[in-house]
Amino acid sequence: MKINDLLKFFVPKDESFFPLFEGTAKCILEAAKLLNDIIYQETDQQRSETITKIKKLEHEGDNYTHKVYDQLNKSFLAPFDREDIHTLASHLDDVLDFIYDISQRIEWYKFRTKKFSDEFKMFVGIINEMAEEIQISIVSLRDASKNKEEILQSCFRLNTLENKADVIFYSYMNNLLDIKEEDTKDLQTSDIPSYIVEIIKNKDIFQTLEKCADSAEDVSDIIKTILIKNV
Numbered sequence: 030m031k032i033n034d035l036l037k038f039f040v041p042k043d044e045s046f047f048p049l050f051e052g053t054a055k056c057i058l059e060a061a062k063l064l065n066d067i068i069y070q071e072t073d074q075q076r077s078e079t080i081t082k083i084k085k086l087e088h089e090g091d092n093y094t095h096k097v098y099d100q101l102n103k104s105f106l107a108p109f110d111r112e113d114i115h116t117l118a119s120h121l122d123d124v125l126d127f128i129y130d131i132s133q134r135i136e137w138y139k140f141r142t143k144k145f146s147d148e149f150k151m152f153v154g155i156i157n158e159m160a161e162e163i164q165i166s167i168v169s170l171r172d173a174s175k176n177k178e179e180i181l182q183s184c185f186r187l188n189t190l191e192n193k194a195d196v197i198f199y200s201y202m203n204n205l206l207d208i209k210e211e212d213t214k215d216l217q218t219s220d221i222p223s224y225i226v227e228i229i230k231n232k233d234i235f236q237t238l239e240k241c242a243d244s245a246e247d248v249s250d251i252i253k254t255i256l257i258k259n260v
Contacts, residue, residue: 044108044171045100045104046097046100046104046107046108046114047108047170047171049093049094049096049097049100049118050093050097050117050118050121050167050170051164051167051168052089052090053090053093053094053118053121053122053167054121054160054163054164054167054168055164056086056087056089056090056093056125057090057121057124057125057128057160057163057164058160058161058163058164059086060083060086060087060090060128060129060160061128061153061156061157061159061160062157062160063079063082063083063086063132064083064128064131064132064156064157065153065154065157067132067135068145068149068150068153076135076136077136079132080132080133080135080136083128083129083132084129084132086125086129087126087128087129090121090122090125090126091122093118094118094119094121094122097114097115097118098115098118101114101115109255109258109259110255110258110259113251113254113255113258116251117248117251117252117255120244120248120251121163121167121248123244123247124159124160124163124241124244124245124248127237127240127241127244128156128241130237130240130241131153131234131237131238131241134230134233134234134237135234138230138233138234140234146201146231148197148200148201148235149234149235149238151197152194152197152198152235152238152242153238155190155193155194155197155242156194156241156242156245158186158190159187159190159191159242159245160245162183162184162186162187162190162245162249163187163245163248163249165179165180165183166179166180166183166184166187166248166249166252169183170252170255173255173256173259173260174260177256177260180252180256181253181256183249184249184250184252184253187245187246187248187249188246188249190245191242191243191245191246194238194242195239195242198235198238198239198242201235202232202235205228205231205235206228206232
């Protein structure tokens, strides 16, 4: 038996990582809810204030992530594989970063309530659901053996939601880039550059939505890896 395996029987595992993961998961859920609020806000001031709140949550999440990395250097016996801890922290941070990136693009591109497509609203709704599932699975990790089935069900729902996001993304992008003659026949020559710019803006923001959903699925993948190794 290796010395590290022997020590596991006598040295308590470092539980300090769990509050840090849970803190990031809470930031993700709050930021996702705020992103949904932006869709229905009528004034620039409301949107600006909400985006500022998301930015604060993103910074708070960064602090949790840095604390995880710092704790990895200090911890003698982590609750599970160190590389998996690092990967989980990184993926959680990515989800929060992309939510903030989406809010920034709303501001940059001056999207307003009437300009949000049904597909955009559905996509943001999916991100909200994914944020809820991330919180469930992260909180349940404190006692992974006891909560194994609940965690697996949450991961399954995350995968299902990501598939739904893919359908919306590819359908929207196909329609966006499928420019037909009748779409442009009434445009004046001077209007064409603006028309193209709008396509570029929508393409960019939907690609960022897709990256956010992909990152949320990455969280479920690393959690499943942790379960396989430890439960």
